[in-house]
Amino acid sequence: MIEFVVDNKKCTRCGECVKDCPVGIITLEESGPELIADKVKLCLKCQHCLAICPTAAISVLGRNPADSQPLAGHLPSAEEVETLIRGRRSVRRFAPEPVDSETIGRLLRTAAHAPTGRNNLGVQFTVVEDQATMKQLREETLAGIRQAAEAERLPKGLEFFAGIVKAWDRGTDIIFRDAPHLLIVSAPKAGPTPAADGYIALCTFELMASSLGLGTMWNGFATWALVDIAPQVGAKLGIPESHELVYTMLFGEPAVQYHRTVQRDQDANIHQLVW
Known part of the structure; x- marks a missing residue:
């Protein structure tokens, strides 16, 4: 209706x-x-x-x-948005304390406003908030990688995951970085733009998280592990069979503080098209 x-x-x-x-x-x-x-x-x-x-x-x-929130008088300045974007960093050191449920809910509800192809609104946010679940996910994922490595079943190009297992045995969590939370986005395979929808949703989530002082990291290692190396673990995430797992993101309170933006203006690859 x-x-x-x-x-x-x-x-x-x-x-x-x-x-x-x-x-x-x-x-x-x-x-x-x-x-x-x-x-x-x-x-x-x-x-x-x-x-x-x-x-x-x-x-x-x-x-x-x-x-609805009125827009007049509530929008950030261009300078504030620019600083937020330029100051965003991939965080690889997280504090052990979990983010409170209210803040996580706020982040996810805001990210749900991200645009999707034909406004299909099909993106699912699978979030690991419970710390016992996060611990079990870490352990089962590494166990799956270990099993694949020992059986010489690591996919071509991902053989380096054997070294990730060795680092885990030495006490270093290269995949999950000891972060308290993991966000997995998925979208309907039959949708018009599943991959784009998932990436845009994560970009939206990341910027909102940054504005709240939280750290995030786009996690290709976890994505490869859950999709290509240990799919038996990925199958336990509760993602619908009709969905494509697009990508994963770590988030939590950062155990590091950055003090200024980096300088990338000179690296911008800009092509002005004139016909």
Whole structure:
């Protein structure tokens, strides 16, 4: 149900909702905005109509515009966003204390606002918050890698994982970096853009985590381990069979502090196309 409701006392008939609807299913009648009956099924559930209405006159999908955050006066400056992006670092040293559940929930709910192909909203966030589970995941993953290494079944190009097992035996956790949490994103294989959806979701999560002073690390080692080396462990993550495991990310309180941005302007690979 689209539940498109217009408060005619607030509506100014400006027509912005009509102009901005990505699939053109809203029309402006004398009485106000209305859905075009034979096009309702095309709705992407993007909520653009709710967001663009200057007087908060439109409710859709049962959402009350009064529950939305007004944008005016609440957006960060360009300089603040730039510093956040330039100051982001891959953290490889984490404090052992777990992040509180309220903060993790806030991070995940915010990351769920990341754009997806055709607004399919199919990304699943599988998060390891429980510390006993995180410990078991570490141990089972390394056991799976060890088994593959000893049987000489490490995939081509991933033979170096044998050295990761040796480092584990010496007390060094190269894969999980002793982080208290792991986030795994997956998306429907049949969706229009599963890989892109997962990566964009993690980028969104990472920036929000950075703004809260948390550390993150894109974890290719864990992704390879759970998908290619020890899939029997990956099968226990609760990811739907219809989903593609896109990538994993470590996060937690950092045990390191960075004091300035790095300098990469000169490394920017920019191609100006002029026809």
